[in-house]
Amino acid sequence: MTVFEKIVINEIPSYKIYEDDKFLSFLDISQASFGHTLIIPKKNYKDIFEIDEETLSQMAKVVSRISKALKKAFNLEGLNILNNNGLIAGQTVFHFHIHLIPRYKNDKIEFHLPNNIDIMDDKKYKEIQNKILDNIK
Ligand code: AMP
Numbered sequence: 001m002t003v004f005e006k007i008v009i010n011e012i013p014s015y016k017i018y019e020d021d022k023f024l025s026f027l028d029i030s031q032a033s034f035g036h037t038l039i040i041p042k043k044n045y046k047d048i049f050e051i052d053e054e055t056l057s058q059m060a061k062v063v064s065r066i067s068k069a070l071k072k073a074f075n076l077e078g079l080n081i082l083n084n085n086g087l088i089a090g091q092t093v094f095h096f097h098i099h100l101i102p103r104y105k106n107d108k109i110e111f112h113l114p115n116n117i118d119i120m121d122d123k124k125y126k127e128i129q130n131k132i133l134d135n136i137k
Contacts, residue, residue, distance in 0.1 A: 078103035
């Protein structure tokens with residue numbers, strides 16, 4: 001059982017923000033920034049590859065609602081929405097979840113994405129584009 005399933009059944013305490021029959025939202029224990037909140041489906045889907053489209057779209061409504069609450073609560077100028085899938089991507093709890101991370105001036109949070117534009121050309125973009133297109137249902 002994942003730590004989040006234990007939170008769902010109240011075996012582990014959490015600071016709950018929102019709950020309905022399918023979803024739960026609570027404060028992330030690490031508080032990367034004040035207000036750092038997680039949203040999970042109560043049922044355990046391991047990651048984005050397991051969760052179905054219908055559940056994910058219902059979850060988007062909760063993401064929208066909590067994001068707006070955070071903005072009002074902390075008078076936010078910015079918010080990152082983050083979801084890690086797989087160990088290599090930084091996932092540590094294998095129960096699908098979305099992070100809402102409020103952003104403040106000097107919060108010391110850094111996301112660094114490399115820019116590979118220099119090694120790209122039309123052929124490479126098209127090759128990548130076609131690989132993805134071939135696999136969309
Ligand atoms: P990830 O690295 O994307 O899998 O995120 C997992 C998150 O779960 C981390 O940010 C942890 O701080 C958080 N976390 C782990 N255990 C708990 C807990 N008991 N209560 C709240 N958040 C937790």
